[in-house]
Amino acid sequence: MSLARSRILIIEDDRKMSDALVSGIEAAGYDVRAASTAEEGFFLVHSHQPDLLLLDLTLPHRNGLEVLQQIRSEDTDVRVLILTSHNAVEDRVEGLRSGADDYLGKPFSFPELMARIDALLRRFLPPQMVSPLVVGDLALDTKTRSASRGGERLELTAREFDLLLYLVENRGRTVSREMLAKDIWHETSRFTPIDNVIDVQIARLRRKIDDPFAIKLLQTVRGIGFSLREPHS
């Protein structure tokens, strides 16, 4: 992770969820604190000055939206990502209108949360050197929309190229089916037919980019999704 240790505050009353998030996000190289009540959260917002706040909307005594509104009224410079089980479109709109930067419905997949966190923190940092889209001997060229492996050109359909590009951009980490459904198929949620489509599409991609080669780059992470990485790295 090329970012400086960004500070993240989690306000979440469910202890198990909170613990899992802390350990998962810490493992990704962030400085993480957790609060289980709104009051504790306010205190940490001021003392810890996080760059990003992960906010649960259903807190004891106080609605998460009130917390958000107060933080916004104080003009604190912090990005806010709402985590909630209220998934209706209206809830989403209300959250964003109250000043949240992003909104993720529970249950979410952890890789998706990490992708959102990275995106939110990156969005406000100076643009970095665009690293070449390469995984092992697999290389992508977005200008010509072509892919090659070991110098050999791969014949990909448009959808396969988009999928591969997404996997390459997220190389080294796991991409969940939810993320693919939303970002590649532009479906609002994951459901049985789309799961099947994703699985078949991944199988076809694998046939083209991995089957002819000895080193397999596209891994299935059982229960979570898929990951593009060099096996030994």
Added chain:
Amino acid sequence: MRAPLSTSLRTRLTLWYLTVLALLLLIYATFVFAFQYAVLTRQIFHDEVQDAVTVEGLLYFDSHGVLQLQQDYYSRPQSHLLIDRLMEIRDLSGKTLYRSPTLGGMPLGGPLKNGEGDDGFNERIIRLADGSHALIISHIHTMQGRTMVIRLGYSLAPLRTRMLQFLLLLLIAIPGALIVAGAAGQMIARRGLRPLKEMTARAEGINANNLHDRLRVRNTNDELGQLASVFNHLLQRLEHAFQQMKRFTADAAHELRTPLASIRTVSEVALERAQEPEQYRDALAGILEEAARLNETINGLLLLARAEATEPGDEQTVFSAKELVDEVLSVLGVLIEEKHIAILQDDESIAARTTRGDRALLRIAFMNVLHNALKFSPPDSVLRISYSRSADKVRIAFHDQGPGIAPEEKQRVFDRFYTSSSQATVSGSGAGLGLSIAKLIIDRIGGTIGFEDSMQGARCVIELPLSG
């Protein structure tokens, strides 16, 4: 007149009925009274005219030149015409020539008017000095070269007394009639509404536990019978919906419990004693898969609730069915390619017709139906999509070459969480909700979905309302 709303229907009906009756009786009484008065007055006038003619023949001047009335003429001297007659005769200068004793010296009317009695009888009502009223007539009479005006009349007092009695009679009779009619009205209304009371008592006793109870229908042709029938139909639909909900809740609990059970067992086994990291990883992945299944079931249930809450007319857009089918086919494209299924579309010109509804929901419906058809299609088979139209519907038939659906399962495949015994190939999560979601969505926009008989494979037919 507005009866307070708190009174019973029976009382209100009776009150209305009585009000109308009272009004009618009053109008009737007024009319009868006026008619009677006019007839009697007319009768007096006729008597007076007749009397005047008679009197003319009985007048004479005696030797002193005084006007006299011959008194012994009447065959019936007791006639009230004679006894009650008021008469006064004046010459044209206004001098009174004769005045009947019945007048008691009072003049009969004021001074002579110009031309009084010249033409006709000038009947009129005057007021005498003693305050009583009389209906009088005037008539010109010439006798022995002298012209005179005969004024003749009768007092109206007896007539008025009689009319007053008549009025009193009417005023006593009307309230009496109203009381009798009111009592009868109450009784009739009570009899008429008795079934309603019974229905109320019975309906009060119906609750979730005895929704199968029905109201008794006495007569299917009268209004109350119809009400009872309608109520029974409502109860039937309620009972059906309630049963469905009960079954659904049980099914949902089962559907949620199954993955929960495996999560629990897998976790417990994994924690029982130390294991290899690979085994832990396996257990956790299994748990995640079950969690995904739980989530998908919950999403399906929420989608059902959302579809259930839509009313026809909500969030409607107009779009072509063909375009929607093509969009779904393109999303499912890899599945079609992977199985080498050929898609044949017929009569696409019909499909260009537009339909209306919540497009996002309909897209899910088509996605589920097509996915289902593809799932059961064998590799290298044909999926035929044909369009046709009836009066105000567009029909879309999806005909696959899969194993088909047994006749007795054609309805049940749309039941929530239904998994067919012959369709044992149901794969993974969210199973059993796809077709019921599709059916609910299509039903809600006024369409239909069902499986038709076919020689081979399943033939799913969807009818959607045309957008006009």
